[in-house]
Amino acid sequence: MVKKLPLLFIAFCFIALSTKGQEKSKMQYYKSDYSQGYISVEKTVNKDGNTVLNTTVNANFDNEKLDFTLSTTCDTDKMVNASKFIFDGTIDSNMNAVSFIGERVKGTKNANFWAFRGDYKKEMSIDPEAQKFIEPKHKSMLRIPERTIPSFNVFAIVPNLKFDRKGTFKFNALDETKLYVRKNQTINYIGQEETNINGENQRLHKFVHQGKGMDPAYYWVNENKELVKILLDGKYSFTISDKDAILSDNNANGN
Numbered sequence: 001m002v003k004k005l006p007l008l009f010i011a012f013c014f015i016a017l018s019t020k021g022q023e024k025s026k027m028q029y030y031k032s033d034y035s036q037g038y039i040s041v042e043k044t045v046n047k048d049g050n051t052v053l054n055t056t057v058n059a060n061f062d063n064e065k066l067d068f069t070l071s072t073t074c075d076t077d078k079m080v081n082a083s084k085f086i087f088d089g090t091i092d093s094n095m096n097a098v099s100f101i102g103e104r105v106k107g108t109k110n111a112n113f114w115a116f117r118g119d120y121k122k123e124m125s126i127d128p129e130a131q132k133f134i135e136p137k138h139k140s141m142l143r144i145p146e147r148t149i150p151s152f153n154v155f156a157i158v159p160n161l162k163f164d165r166k167g168t169f170k171f172n173a174l175d176e177t178k179l180y181v182r183k184n185q186t187i188n189y190i191g192q193e194e195t196n197i198n199g200e201n202q203r204l205h206k207f208v209h210q211g212k213g214m215d216p217a218y219y220w221v222n223e224n225k226e227l228v229k230i231l232l233d234g235k236y237s238f239t240i241s242d243k244d245a246i247l248s249d250n251n252a253n254g255n
Contacts, residue, residue, distance in 0.1 A: 026042075027040055027041070027042040028040065028155075028226070028227065028240065029240070029241045029242055029243055029245075029246050030155070030230060030239060030240055031239060031241040031245060032237055032238045032239070033237075035060050035061060035236050035238070036059065036060050037057075037059025037060055038056075038059060038246045039055070039057050039058075039059060040055070040246075041053065041152070041153075041155045041156050042054040042055075043079075043156055046073075050073050050075060050076075050083070051073075051074045051075075051076065051079055052071060052072065052073050052074070053071070053072045053079060053153050054069065054070075054071050055069065055072070055152045055153060055155070055156075056068075056070075057069075057070075057089075057152055059236075059238075061233075061236060064092070066089075066090065066091075067089050067090040068088060068089025068091065069088050070085065070088075070150060070152070070176050071084075071085070072084070072085055072086075072150055073085075078160075079149070079153065079156060079157055080147045080149060081146065081147065082104070082148070082150075083103070083104045084102065084103050084104070085100075085101065085102040085103075085114075085150070085176075086100075086101050086102075087099065087101075087102075087118075087176060088121070091177040091178070096120050096121065096122055097122075098118060098119070099118055099119065099121050100116055100117065100119075101116070101117060102115065102116040102142075102179075103115055110145060111143050111144060111145045111146060112144055112146065113141060113142070113144075114141070114143075115139070115140075116139065116140045116141075116142060116179070117138065117139045117140075119137050119138055142179060144172075144174070144181060145172045145181060145183060146172075147171045148171070148173070148181055149171050149173060149174065151173045151175055151176060154187070154209065155219075157187075158207055158209075158219045158221060159221050159225045160225070161187065161189065161207065163189055163221075164189055165188070165189050165190075165191070167188075168186050168187070169186065169187040169188075170184070170185070171186075172184070172185060173185045182211055182212070182214065183211075184211060184212065185209065185210070186209070186210050186211065187208070187209045187210075187219075188207065188208055189205065189206075189207055190207060191206060192204065192205055192206070193206045193220070195220060197220075197228050197229060197239060197240070198240075198241075202222065204222055204228065204229070205220070205221045205222070206220055206221075207219040214233075215233045215234045216234075217230070217231060218230070218231040219231075227240070228240040
């Protein structure tokens with residue numbers, strides 16, 4: 001899951017996303033004892049009817065520390081066609097934090113062209129008025145296939161899938177930290193399984209995410225359509241939690 005970032009994409013510029021005119025829904029938190037961190041996902045709907053996913057990742061993956069926020073604007077509540085990415089944070093444990101914004105500029109039958117621009121955070125002006133006139137030092141144009149979803153945004157999509165073995169959810173996964181697309185990903189419903197969640201046995205619906213060159217990822221969803229457990233790469237386990245528990249763990253670990 002965690003790879004080194006190609007030098008072509010090591011610096012992009014961040015433009016703050018305004019939340020004015022948005023209705024906020026419940027934010028979900030997931031903590032991991034193994035990764036010593038957490039992931040949070042918040043879905044909002046803005047005044048234009050677009051769905052916005054705000055994802056925070058603050059966790060260790062072996063020797064790699066990921067600490068970033070990603071805001072994704074999607075055309076519909078299906079969350080499979082994005083029009084804007086805003087990234088801010090650490091993309092590699094050996095590199096300084098970066099910020100970038102990516103916007104869909106035009107599309108073809110099977111793909112869209114995206115314009116990315118950004119920079120290292122330490123090289124950016126903190127004056128919002130000055131940012132209007134300062135051109136980012138790094139720019140790039142990428143061709144991204146349709147139905148491409150940032151990998152951690154899958155957390156918000158799985159709970160909306162049907163509990164039905166007949167259907168297959170197909171998509172392409174975008175690695176947020178490398179702007180690398182893994183094509184031909186699938187998520188399938190497996191069935192019900194009893195598992196332990198925060199000390200309590202629960203009977204949950206289980207999904208599997210598969211794709212070339214990756215270990216399967218598993219997701220457990222309850223009857224209320226809440227994602228309550230995730231297993232990535234066979235060892236990174238995240239379980240539903242709450243903000244107070246996350247803050248308590250972070251303080252205990254000195255984060």
